[in-house]
Amino acid sequence: MTAPQYGRCLAGIVRREALRWLNQRGRFVSALVRPLVWLAIFAAGFHFVLGVSIIPPYETYIPYEVYIAPGLLAMIQLFNGMQSSLSMVYDREMGSMKTLMISPFPRWFLLVAKLLAGVAVSVVQAYIFLAIAWFWEIEPPISGYLAVLPALILAGLMLGALGLVLSSFIRQLENFAGVMNFVIFPMFFTSSALYPLWRVEEASPMIYWLSEINPFTHATELIRFALYDRFNALSALVVTAYLVVFVALAVWGYDPGRGLMARRAGAE
Amino acid sequence: MARERVAAACGAANEARAEAPPLVVEGLSHAFGARQALSDVSLRVGAGDFTVLLGLNGAGKTTLFALITRLYHSRNGAIRVFGHDLQKDAQAALRRMGVVFQQATLDLDLTIEQNLFYHAALHGMPHGEARRRIGEELARVGLDARRRERVRLLSGGQRRRVELARALIHNPSLLLLDEPTVGLDMASRQFLLDHVRGLCANQGLGVLWATHLIDEAGPDARIVILHQGxxxxxxxxxxxxxxxxxxxxxxxxxxxxxxGAATAGGNPS
Incomplete structure (x- = not known):
């Protein structure tokens, strides 16, 4: 296989993911409405309850809406990663995962291409959210809109890879409810998305440490800093490390000989 | 000199490969935990052969297809596609293979054309060539005029035709079909059978057609009876x-x- 052939394969997989996203109106709308509900209702309600002191990357006191916006961007990507996990389960049940897997390209490439396709969709969603959030006075510097792009890509890849790993474990479509309860909610709530970690540390050191090792915390902080033109090296490092681990696990999970596919097939 | 010898050896290997049959399965066994799904399965599909893999439900046909298409692999036995060992050179093997799975594998929310372009991309085909091949194959199954319709609007028989067209877009030389006529009416079933038999006769395609319907094995077919793996x-x-x-x-x-005594005579030719 030549480089242009790899390029065409990647483009085809991204195009299909985009078409599916556009065709599934419910997914399209809920992906936008969900973070806006948090912003418009939850953040408005907590506006006067929670005060956020000056912490990096902010240089002044900020309204609560401004604080949770990066966490909501990460949430868009978390849901998208899990939804691409759902789509893998759905794909597998519908059999179209087989279509992907019998492509003559190496399996690791097909999985990474699928991952990139999911990230492309999530980045578009994130920018649409940022455009709407501007009306809630979430107004990062113009350069921040550009600087956040690599952060969104890296965080999206990591959360998408986590989705891929989960999809290789999930046997049935219904189990997505379990993913919501045991992955999405715990990851979201034990992170810095809704409240600064120094506040969590005062309340519960254990939850603080869970939050510190939570990949979602670092995805959120990476995005938060990038949005205000700052680079959070620790978060970038942690997100990258989790990305490597999750991709390795996903490739292992979809390996025809060693992974879970063969064992799962036997159980069907 | 050394380079010439290597070139000569490669040439000989390529020549041997060019003459290798589309599909050879040798001594293939596969177990899911304690359950033995396939035991010492051997078969061969030659160029232009319409080979019917006949077996009841649960005989191991789908497991065999999953192994031949590398959805998972077995450590016991060998599968070669045009001489390419599936475990060592999967890419070369998969490039020459077209597959129609038992399960529906089209994306219902996309149009026929979008589904087929996706498949062409998975084989790295340039857009122009993909468009030409999609037109050709859809015309052959009588669906060219409906290429922009969503798959959801098609009948079961039409969806199967699209899947067959899709399996052929990249010009494979080996076609695998796993129970392709399940749930189809007589006319759709006959269309598929005639179309695939025509491909064997006219294009020299090697075909492995798995079914539990005995009458699908016509007089010219080679038959492999699979039972309990x-x-x-x-x-x-x-x-x-x-x-x-x-x-x-x-x-x-x-x-x-x-x-059970018949198993002793079950070695494929």
Whole structure:
């Protein structure tokens, strides 16, 4: 296989993911409405309850809406990663995962291409959210809109890879409810998305440490800093490390000989 | 000199490969935990052969297809596609293979054309060539005029035709079909059978057609009878009838799967 052939394969997989996203109106709308509900209702309600002191990357006191916006961007990507996990389960049940897997390209490439396709969709969603959030006075510097792009890509890849790993474990479509309860909610709530970690540390050191090792915390902080033109090296490092681990696990999970596919097939 | 020797050796290997049959399965066994799904399965599909893999539900046909398409692999036995070992050179093997799975694999929310372009991309085909091949294959299955319709709007038989067209877009030389006629009406079933037999006769395509419907094995078919994960008999229709001492394929099939002794004569040619 030549480089242009790899390029065409990647483009085809991204195009299909985009078409599916556009065709599934419910997914399209809920992906936008969900973070806006948090912003418009939850953040408005907590506006006067929670005060956020000056912490990096902010240089002044900020309204609560401004604080949770990066966490909501990460949430868009978390849901998208899990939804691409759902789509893998759905794909597998519908059999179209087989279509992907019998492509003559190496399996690791097909999985990474699928991952990139999911990230492309999530980045578009994130920018649409940022455009709407501007009306809630979430107004990062113009350069921040550009600087956040690599952060969104890296965080999206990591959360998408986590989705891929989960999809290789999930046997049935219904189990997505379990993913919501045991992955999405715990990851979201034990992170810095809704409240600064120094506040969590005062309340519960254990939850603080869970939050510190939570990949979602670092995805959120990476995005938060990038949005205000700052680079959070620790978060970038942690997100990258989790990305490597999750991709390795996903490739292992979809390996025809060693992974879970063969064992799962036997159980069907 | 050394380079010439290597080139000569490569040339000889390529020549041997060019003559290698589309599909050779040798001594293939596969277990899911304690359950043995396939035991020592061997079969061969030659160029232009319409080979029917005949077996009841649960015989191991789908497992065999999953192994041949590398959805998972077995450590026991070998699968070669045009001489390419599936475990060592999967890319070369998969490039020449077209597959119609038992399960529906089209994306219902996309149009026929979008589904086929996706498949073409998975084989790295340039857009222009993909467009031409999609037109050709859809015309052959009588659906060219509906290429922009969503798959959801098609009947079961039409969806199967699209899947067949899709499996052929990248010009494979080996076509695998796993129970392709399940749930289809008589007309759609006959269309698929005639179309695929025509591909064998006119284009020299090697075909492995898995089914539990005995009448799909026509007089010209090579037949492999799979039962409880083992090849019980293989050969032409006449050879199978002679081996079972019966006059109809249905009776021969019933006798062979009922008669454990028939397994001794089950080595494929």
């Amino acid at each position: 083992r090849v019980r008999a293989a050969g032409t229709r006449d050879e199978i009838l002679a081996r079972a001492g019966e006059t109809t394929l249905k009776a021969a099939f019933d006798r062979i799967i009922a008669d």
